Amino acid sequence: xxxxxxxxxxxxxxxxxxxxxxxxxxxxxxxxxxxxxxxxxxxxxxxxxxxxxxxxxxxxxxxxxxxxxxxxxxxxxxxxxxxxxxxxxxxxxxxxxxxxxxxxxxxxxxxxxxxxxxxxxxxxxxxxxxxxxxxxxxxxxxxxxxxxxxxxxxxxxxxxxxxxxxxxxxxxxxxxxxxxxxxxxxxxxxxxxxxxxxxxxxxxxxxxxxxxxxxxxxxxxxxxxxxxxxxxxxxxxxxxxxxxxxxxxxxxxxxxxxxxxxxxxxxxxxxxxxxxxxxxxxxxxxxxxxxxxxxxxxxxxxxxxxxxxxxxxxxxxxxxxxxxxxxxxxxxxxxxxxxxxxx
Amino acid sequence: xxxxxxxxxxxxxxxxxxxxxxxxxxxxxxxxxxxxxxxxxxxxxxxxxxxxxxxxxxxxxxxxxxxxxxxxxxxxxxxxxxxxxxxxxxxxxxxxxxxxxxxxxxxxxxxxxxxxxxxxxxxxxxxxxxxxxxxxxxxxxxxxxxxxxxxxxxxxxxxxxxxxxxxxxxxxxxxxxxxxxxxxxxxxxxxxxxxxxxxxxxxxxxxxxxxxxxxxxxxxxxxxxxxxxxxxxxxxxxxxxxxxxxxxxxxxxxxxxxxxxxxxxxxxxxxxxxxxxxxxxxxxxxxxxxxxxxxxxxxxxxxxxxxxxxxxxxxxxxxxxxxxxxxxxxxxxxxxxxxxxxxxxxxxxxxxxxxxxxxxxxxxxxxxxxxxxxxxxx
Numbered sequence: 001x002x003x004x005x006x007x008x009x010x011x012x013x014x015x016x017x018x019x020x021x022x023x024x025x026x027x028x029x030x031x032x033x034x035x036x037x038x039x040x041x042x043x044x045x046x047x048x049x050x051x052x053x054x055x056x057x058x059x060x061x062x063x064x065x066x067x068x069x070x071x072x073x074x075x076x077x078x079x080x081x082x083x084x085x086x087x088x089x090x091x092x093x094x095x096x097x098x099x100x101x102x103x104x105x106x107x108x109x110x111x112x113x114x115x116x117x118x119x120x121x122x123x124x125x126x127x128x129x130x131x132x133x134x135x136x137x138x139x140x141x142x143x144x145x146x147x148x149x150x151x152x153x154x155x156x157x158x159x160x161x162x163x164x165x166x167x168x169x170x171x172x173x174x175x176x177x178x179x180x181x182x183x184x185x186x187x188x189x190x191x192x193x194x195x196x197x198x199x200x201x202x203x204x205x206x207x208x209x210x211x212x213x214x215x216x217x218x219x220x221x222x223x224x225x226x227x228x229x230x231x232x233x234x235x236x237x238x239x240x241x242x243x244x245x246x247x248x249x250x251x252x253x254x255x256x257x258x259x260x261x262x263x264x265x266x267x268x269x270x271x272x273x274x275x276x277x278x279x280x281x282x283x284x285x286x287x288x289x290x291x292x293x294x295x296x297x298x299x300x301x302x303x304x305x306x307x308x309x310x311x312x313x314x315x316x317x318x319x320x321x322x323x324x325x326x327x328x329x330x331x332x333x334x335x336x337x338x339x340x341x342x343x
Numbered sequence: 344x345x346x347x348x349x350x351x352x353x354x355x356x357x358x359x360x361x362x363x364x365x366x367x368x369x370x371x372x373x374x375x376x377x378x379x380x381x382x383x384x385x386x387x388x389x390x391x392x393x394x395x396x397x398x399x400x401x402x403x404x405x406x407x408x409x410x411x412x413x414x415x416x417x418x419x420x421x422x423x424x425x426x427x428x429x430x431x432x433x434x435x436x437x438x439x440x441x442x443x444x445x446x447x448x449x450x451x452x453x454x455x456x457x458x459x460x461x462x463x464x465x466x467x468x469x470x471x472x473x474x475x476x477x478x479x480x481x482x483x484x485x486x487x488x489x490x491x492x493x494x495x496x497x498x499x500x501x502x503x504x505x506x507x508x509x510x511x512x513x514x515x516x517x518x519x520x521x522x523x524x525x526x527x528x529x530x531x532x533x534x535x536x537x538x539x540x541x542x543x544x545x546x547x548x549x550x551x552x553x554x555x556x557x558x559x560x561x562x563x564x565x566x567x568x569x570x571x572x573x574x575x576x577x578x579x580x581x582x583x584x585x586x587x588x589x590x591x592x593x594x595x596x597x598x599x600x601x602x603x604x605x606x607x608x609x610x611x612x613x614x615x616x617x618x619x620x621x622x623x624x625x626x627x628x629x630x631x632x633x634x635x636x637x638x639x640x641x642x643x644x645x646x647x648x649x650x651x652x653x654x655x656x657x658x659x660x661x662x663x664x665x666x667x668x669x670x671x672x673x674x675x676x677x678x679x680x681x682x683x684x685x686x687x688x689x690x691x692x693x694x695x696x697x698x699x700x701x702x703x704x705x706x707x708x709x710x711x712x713x714x715x716x717x718x719x720x721x
Contacts (some may be wrong), residue, residue: 013428015385015388016383016384017385036464037461038436038461039354039357039359039361039363039461039465040360040461040465041361041461042357043358043360044361044389045390046357046358046672047360047688048354050671050675051690053675054671054691059666061356061652061675061676063353063355063356064356065355066357067353068354068357069462070352070462070463070464073462074440081352082596082708088355102436103436104436104437104440106462107408107437107440107441133405133408133437136385137385159520186627223643263447342453
């Protein structure tokens with residue numbers, strides 16, 4: 001992992017813009033993704049997805065087409081190759097098509113949007129993700145989310161159950177625990193008698209994105225997505241929760257925030273969740289008094305240690321503090337299991 | 344997956360790494376040679392995670408792409424020269440399009456610039472370009488035998504190397520330069536003749552006596568080496584081949600007393616799948632359908648291109664195999680079949696030892712893996 005220092009504009013371990021865009025587009029349940037670039041660029045992601053999906057038996061392998069730009073296209077232009085790949089994508093009758101450019105496509109100056117505009121009845125989003133010319137992984141991820149948000153206003157509003165629409169925004173689709181986190185949020189929201197109306201865009205069909213403009217609450221995966229949500233075509237002053245809840249008190253605050261946003265009294269829900277947290281902590285009562293060491297500036301971990309009566313000391317046993325951090329009370333329970341094994 | 348693509352150039356889930364990755368892999372096999380990717384951290388990330396080697400990167404930004412990258416390239420090379428005798432800098436797509444003359448700009452440093460952008464082709468192309476860029480020189484007087492067709496991208500490369508070295512010594516020969524692997528100095532005196540482990544990666548200098556895939560090929564290749572003189576004796580290898588043949592035949596006969604011949608689908612590089620199909624046909628009478636990543640396999644096999652997920656899916660749907668030899672992709676698409684790893688990537692299992700596919704041990708290990716997989720399959 002040794003290499004020259006990175007210029008400040010290039011995140012060193014961030015990965016490629018293309019990978020970020022693909023992590024979003026490939027999560028759309030009925031989507032087909034066309035990568036406008038060399039086949040190798042797509043292979044890298046296919047390989048990465050395979051690794052991620054090995055832990056999810058039966059999970060769908062996303063359809064990811066490459067127009068396989070070669071030396072000829074680099075010289076003469078690759079728009080014809082993209083048009084052929086789009087025909088191929090339409091043949092598969094997807095809910096939507098994502099066209100994602102690569103640094104090769106950007107360097108030779110192909111106009112992906114113009115080619116995509118010629119596609120017929122299938123909704124198409126174009127995500128400019130010119131490899132390192134376009135930033136890093138997170139830039140690609142955010143560009144793709146914005147592209148699907150722009151698409152959402154062109155889609156009919158699906159039938160909803162009449163209750164408030166809570167939208168999860170920007171789940172980390174390559175994260176091992178992504179679905180567990182969503183399950184935990186679903187459990188918490190259930191305490192308020194509401195459900196998750198939209199997962200934007202994880203494993204959701206394109207038609208469901210039509211719910212985004214009428215969302216009543218946006219729950220962002222992480223605060224860094226705020227600039228993306230600022231550009232969403234939602235109603236003015238649509239409330240949002242800036243990130244998935246990390247830690248014991250943050251989980252209770254999540255319930256209070258959701259209740260406030262939706263005009264629901266969350267008192268009973270918070271009391272029930274606090275009792276649940278006490279029961280979870282009681283299961284790990286044996287850890288009380290244990291000396292552990294934690295990285296600095298991880299308040300949720302320090303909060304858990306304090307709640308359990310553990311002693312945080314630099315000479316203590318180092319315990320795992322994962323990044324991204326565990327979500328909700330369920331996440332705390334899982335991390336305590338890991339701490340217990342370490343101790 | 345759906346039907347195979349309308350356009351043969353349009354890939355649905357491409358399964359082969361790009362030329363840059365092939366070049367980086369080949370170069371990283373040489374001792375004393377530092378390797379850096381001349382491109383973005385995104386291009387660096389994949390070969391770095393795949394190969395787990397000390398791989399540098401010039402970390403190009405969009406500014407470098409526009410204003411020139413010589414300074415960053417020089418800094419990266421100089422940093423690697425602190426740990427390596429010389430450096431290979433592998434060009435990626437955007438700097439290749441920009442067309443900077445890095446070789447000229449860095450001519451005062453011990454650096455080899457390898458032009459292997461992703462759009463130039465697949466990993467095998469990059470591998471061949473990397474070997475060529477190192478300029479191996481054949482020494483007609485060299486009394487060693489080269490070993491060609493080795494790449495760290497091949498999960499059997501280490502096992503093949505050890506097995507081929509063993510067989511060469513068994514025949515009284517001395518193993519020589521490797522393509523790829525060993526020391527850079529060995530390339531200055533490359534042997535005039537080499538044997539091939541994996542034909543997909545055969546890119547070395549000099550003549551090729553043949554590959555070592557299957558017992559017949561092993562025997563034929565060693566007989567050709569022996570005919571070239573140099574004190575090489577094929578007889579000990581022939582004796583071992585005969586013993587291996589008997590062991591395979593006996594084990595497979597026993598298997599067939601309780602099981603039907605498998606219906607097999609094989610996926611990977613043409614040379615490997617052809618050889619593996621030969622084993623399945625010879626010892627088990629298996630029906631075989633072959634999907635090749637690079638070139639069609641030699642032999643009378645029913646074979647089709649299988650370089651993307653759609654093509655693999657179509658072949659699997661048609662063949663309905665109860666035995667799959669291939670990569671984790673095929674395993675994923677046909678979870679109910681018995682599975683034997685034959686091509687990269689191999690994921691979801693530990694793969695630490697040096698497992699050969701070439702040579703006599705390669706035959707024994709493969710037949711053993713097939714029998715165990717079939718006997719244990721649901």
